[in-house]
Amino acid sequence: MSTMNFDAQEKIHMQLKDLKGVHSTLSTYVERKIIQHLRNYKIKDKKIIEEVEDYLGYYLDDLFNAVKFSCDIDGLPPKKLRKIDINEYLNDPDKLNERVEPYDFALNDKLKNVHSQVEDVVHEIVNLRKTKPQTYYESYKQKFAANEKQIDDAIENNRQLREQELKQLESDDGDKDEDENFIEEDFGSVKDMLTEVNEVLHDLVELKKDIPESKIRLQNLCQTVDFILDS
Structure with missing residues (x-):
């Protein structure tokens, strides 16, 4: 019933x-x-x-x-x-x-209209709470995959370039002309020259570190000598 x-x-x-x-x-x-x-x-x-x-x-x-x-x-x-x-x-x-x-019919109609609009907004918010998180997740997932692919492509391109450069160096070493043989006899191979340059750069870095310490020791020595001379 x-x-x-x-x-x-x-x-x-x-x-x-x-x-x-x-x-x-x-x-x-x-x-x-x-x-x-x-x-x-x-x-x-x-x-x-x-x-x-x-x-x-x-x-x-x-x-x-x-x-x-x-x-x-x-x-x-x-x-x-x-x-x-x-x-x-x-x-x-x-x-x-x-x-x-007294009862206001116009106001009551407005209240009903506002109430209906609020219900529509609440319904829309409920739907967004159900769908938007998944939408954002899928969008982020696609962007992440695209960025990851770009990074992988960049790494692969870099690897290929390095291989090409190494092959080019090996090819250049195998195809030296007389001038290159002369340079090799006096200064060694290109790799040896790069090694020497790296060692020089390393020495310069170490020297740059030692300069402040040496300067401080020199200042201390000068102060000691001045103290002895003034005594």
């Missing part, structure tokens, strides 16, 4: 004092009709008339407690509306005289 969702229904928006007016008008109208029918049936017994009026009051109370779910009364939350007896509110002077802003 399905239950009706009162919260999802379109509601009649009204203030409590307006509902009180409806209740009073309906009570007066129904009471007059009932009394008229009783008179038509020539029922004049006051006890019967009072019992009928009491039953009529109970019926109207039940009717308005049922109708309250179709109304938005002074902005009362649905949960609170379920718990209250609407007839007690209708007979409470403090509630009836309480100042309540």
Whole structure:
């Protein structure tokens, strides 16, 4: 058995004092009709008339407690509306005289529109949280693979160039002319010359390191000599 969702229904928006007016008008109208029918049936017994009026009051109370779910009364939350007896509110002077802003239909439409937009944005964010991380991962993975390939290609090109240079050097060593033989006899092979150059550069580096230390020792020696001469 399905239950009706009162919260999802379109509601009649009204203030409590307006509902009180409806209740009073309906009570007066129904009471007059009932009394008229009783008179038509020539029922004049006051006890019967009072019992009928009491039953009529109970019926109207039940009717308005049922109708309250179709109304938005002074902005009362649905949960609170379920718990209250609407007839007690209708007979409470403090509630009836309480100042309540009139219902603004235009503002309500704007709120519904904003609420709908918020739901759309939340739905979009949920979808992005599901799809974007994977998209970024795939994009990063592709870029990483492309960069890795470029690095591997550069290393391979460098290796090939070195092999070509070594082969060229070996070819040059094997195809020396008379001038190259003369140079080889006096200064050794090209490799020996490179070795000598590297040794000279190494000596220069070591010398550059020793110069500051030698300068400090020389300054200390000069200070010592000056101290002895002044004594």
